[in-house]
Amino acid sequence: MSDGSLSGGKAVSRTTPALSLSTLRTHGGLIALLLILVFNALFTPNFLQVQTLFVNISQVATIAIVAIGMTLVIATAGIDLSVGAVMALAGALAPLIFQSEFGTVYPALGIAAAFILPLIAAGLCGLFNGVMISYLNVQPIIATLILFISGRGIAQVLTNGNLQTFSNPYFSYLGTGKILGLPFQGWLALALAVAVYWLVSRTIFGRYLLAVGGNEKAARLSGAPVRMVKIGAYVLCAFLSGIAGLIVVAINSASDAARNGNLMELDAIAAAVVGGALLQGGRAPIFGAILGAIIIQLVKYTLLANGVEDEVALIAKAAIIVLAVYIQQARKE
Amino acid sequence: MQSLLSMNGMDKAFSGVPALRQACLEIAPGEVHALIGQNGAGKSTMIKILTGVYSKDSGDICFDGQDADIASPGQAQKSGIATIYQELNLVPLRSVTENVVMGYEPKRLGMFVNWPEAHRRTREILSRFGIDIDVKAPLGTYSTAIQQLVAIARAVSLNAKLVIMDEPTSSLDDREVEVLFGVVQELKSSGVSVLYVSHFLDELFKICDRVTTMRDGQTVSVRTITETSKLELIADMLGRNVEDIEAAGMTDLGGGEKQLGNVLLETSAIATDQRLFEFNLSVRRGEIVGLGGLLGSGRTEAARALFGVDAVTQGDIRLKGKSWTPTSPAGAIADRIGMLTEDRKAEGIVPDMSVRENMTLALLPKLSRSGRINTTREREIVDEYIAALGIKTSDMDQPIRELSGGNQQKVLLARWLATEPELLILDEPTRGVDVGAKLEIQAIIRQYVDRGFGVVLISSEFEELVEGADRIVVLQDGYSVATLENPGITEDALVKAIAHHHNEEHA
Amino acid sequence: GIADDLPALEKKDRYKVGFAQMESNNPWRIAETKSFHDTAEACNWDLIATDAAGSAAKQVADVDSMIAQGIDVLFLPPREEKPLIPAVMKAKAAGIPTFLVDRSVDPNVAKPGEHFVAFLGSDFIDQGRRVAEWTLENFQGDKGIIVQLEGTTGSSPANDRKKGFDDVMAKHDNMTIVASQTGDFARDLGRQVMETLLQAHPDVNIVYAHNDEMAIGAIQALELAGRKPGEDILVVSIDGTRDALQAIIDGKMGVTVESSPFFGPLACETMNRYANGEEIEHWVQVKDRIFTASNAADHIDEAY
């Protein structure tokens, strides 16, 4: 037997030093990415075009941004099912604000408020999740299930269930703008990733985050403000989801509270895990999450572009998630 | 006579780093065999290979006259090896009964668990250890000591040919240790072999027949206990000559005639909801105050109260002359208090984090400015303490879970020393630590108080308390009942102080 | 007279009316529910409206709870053709006349005039067919390269709108459907799918979307990619929403076949006719209009 292993206990699956482990793991994702790229280059018509890059960047940005937040939450051994609902909520608020009387009278202020207030609302959702989890000790799946169910409902109540359409070039820049020829939201996702990576690897918050996920009791007894750290993670995740929600609304020039962010939690969790996050906490591979999001996006793209039927695509997606996680798992040994 | 177990030429490496190198072990039927060695010598690894937790790289194992290649702990139990692992491995949420009979439940109709019988059987086994508790209650509601005894009870009840005990006494008090020895004798007389791992060398002389010593993954000696001395064993473990050690002598760390400073911390009749009812303590600068008592006497609870883990519901605390209320560990740390916890695995290490990150966890507020960690400084400090405490690690970025128990303990000690607390609370700082490391740790503690800081030392080893503490506060059932002053404390005196108050209460 | 099988509806001042909506996750459904609410007062209804959140099974349970509450009439847009048959049957067994709205049930098992009074609605297959026919007449090029954005996979409007369209196109050799993928009736997905399909099939010149929301999403995708919807690509769809009519006015879209959600007044009228003892035709067909550049501006104000 090559692995130092037993009858399947966790104890054993972790017998490699961290360095080689993490490099291999990153490679696992990269290898998967490479395979997909090669496949596409060979079989997908017109894959090697700038426009393809453009399309994929604009589509991956929201998944990536939410996945970054999800990674933080997963690092505390939590999970956030409410990201999609928070997207819907933030997305519903923005047009309400800049189309309000105030927003039409003072367009500049209206736009600013349309960015800021929805993100504050999103942050409050995160605060709600975080408080439920850290102060009331409600298990994350359940705590975030509450907003998962009712958050979208609140968004629909606010908009009376109506689709809100608008045309507002300033707001739409978030979704349609370009910098150096590449979509603005792609740059935004990158910037957020860098910022959060810095937060995780260089700041006291990041260190506490990983400690809380790794051993909560030990972290508290070493002086980590456990509750604040957890709340911080959920607030950040909700905040990032809020940004993603605004992006979706901006691209579509319409806010559809019923659909915005639908099933985003699944994509984000899948991206985080494919990117190397451990559901039991203690690890926050931010760029892994980006990689995971890219893989998921490319899989989607590949299946669509090659005319694979929706139902078969679902099965293929399932197989790829399992395979990607398995590759990492296998490489751990 | 044919041996019950023989392991030969055992090799095992964890991702390239050898933990065992051609190690061997041989146990005769009906023998109590000790396995000793410094932290990280490979004792636990040897056991885990034998019981199928790890797979070996190479080597032969022969058990009960057959080639044995045991693939899982379940299989080990089937073939007659019962094991108490070093890290308590029980299920705290489940009842005591379940933890004892799990996998061997008495059945009715060949299918359904016969619960009355299971409870009865569990009570009976536990009564052999002098424990009378509600066996239907979740195991987690009992103390570490009880849990340890339950683990032992389970192993003993399996009717094995070989019972392995990896540091069974590390959380037991003297009385419980005596009970355990009785059980070991009983096992022995019924022909069962016992493999006994312990850092308490005195124990070995009481119950063992032979001793195998390991060092750096190798077997260095096998001795018959009646023909050897403690010194020889230590020499084997450390890989030095007996003479050298004798010359160096065992440093006596006992309190000398030195200057004590101001009163650092003083409590009057504090209580918590966690079975601490009336606790009085004063610690002066430069002083080590020991907390003595039997298991469950409330020592850990007292420490938790001082560190702000359990809320103080009554009484006053004065810190450096000012009235003070601990609110949280973070607050206590900010007020320059530190606490090394008793349960390393559950409350100490963050297993996936590196040695470096573990060591600086409590220091982070001081290491960072406006939220940013100064990593250069961090590395310097970590380097310093790795050297100072002689921590065995391949580099500071190695995950702490890969270190041996003793080295993990040193990292945790370093975590607290690095914060330079004025008052350091140490709950069982040398539990599961080998002699060498133990001496080092004790020396570090002494140096530390000599710098004008105070230490509260909790230890189940009376010897450590008697020799290490300047004063011992004796606890009983959540009350502080007596104070003994060094010099002049003897183990006898301590035992008497504890026993006396016990008698008083029951009189 | 009324078929003997059907439960009668006595004339009353006020009726307790059940409307078991299937879901509320798109503007069309929301407009439909609103239409029933708006009609309630004028038509003397005490309306009980439920929402099945997209689950056929829950819709049956909702109908059950309405039967338990003793409604007089049931209006039911069945989420699925077959799974809602038990609801129809139970209502009948409880003596409650049922009108199916906007979708029907499997006619082999539950029949109008026998198990339920009538089906009020349009014909999804026909909608698809009409889009196809309009497209054939108005497409300028010689070879049509078609991308189809389907509705929710497996849902009956998606299946029917696809069938109606595909059947017509199959008869014309110059028309090829190069890709047909689901956009889940949603604008955002419609856009994403279109972006992707446009990359794989840059030569596309006709886009057929199963509803207007996806069509709008597709137009956005085309514009983002620098195409000119309405000029080099013909976009056609179904529903008749305000945004779609605006797009037609702006010249970005060719046609949308109406699929009106405003069933309330028709429901009221039909119910009253039934209460009066009139025989109701088995299919109260809704005349779906067709909106093009010629009439979009006239109707945009009444669109939702």
Next chain:
Amino acid sequence: MPGSEAFDLRRFLQSDGRNAGVWIALVALILFGLARYENFGGAYNIVSFLNYNSMFIVISIGMCFVIMTGGIDLSVGSVAAFTSVVAAYLSPYGIEVALPGGVLAGAAFGAINAFCIIAMRIPPFIATLATMLAAKGGALVISGAQTISVDWGSNFTKLGMEKAFNVVPWTIVIVALVAIVLWAVLEHTSLGRTVLAIGGSEDASNLMGLKVNRAKVFVYLISGGCAGLAGVFLASGYGAGQPLEGIGWELSAIAAVVVGGTLLTGGLGSVTATVAGALLLGLVFNILNFENGRGTISLSAYWQMVIRGGFLFVVILLQTRMTASRQKAG
């Protein structure tokens, strides 16, 4: 006297106390409904309520087993949709074939889950998320993205549409049987105890020599089988195999299990309290429908979502309050 306080804590942890909350809430909600709404307690409402909720009760029971091992099964909803299609295809052969066929198809997905989780060591959350997608895709593929009609002539629809001895729906009879058998397995067999031990500590269970993998395979098979049964109920009760059903069922089931006092981390759990949890959550829908019927306010669909979330919030809050105060007492 410290001893008595310790006793309280133990009693509480022994889960009698933990479960009280859900029963109290259930009874309170029923009394509320009876007092406020006419016909709420009528036979028609009770029977149809039970019939519809039989599907949720049964998947909640299966979910409860998985959660007790510390795992999770997100695939149950899609699997139920899949097996409803299978059962519909098998319906011409009668209930004797279609029922076991559907359950087996569900168990087959359970086996896939178990394989991914145990042999491939993929975390349960991810493995079952993947099966959720695969089962949904599979259901659409085998049904050709259409609902599949059952054979109305065979005895298949009796199961979902008729009542045993004209009193209780057959589905509820079967659910009760399943609940009793699984309760007995959990409380009185070593397999059941192993399930709980794994949730308590998988490492420890391994080192204790328990048959950990066997128990894990068992719980995923049970969960898959229960989802399969729910799918059979679905096909039988609604006369069709429905590939699009089951969306969000997994979350309802998880909520029911948690409301029933089972720890999501595993190690503690109760079949009976899970049943109560499923009934409680189902009752909220029923009550909302009746509330709409009173005509005083008309709750739009999205208000209903808000109210459901709010209700879950309140139940969880009560539960944690109860836990907290009891823990303090302990």
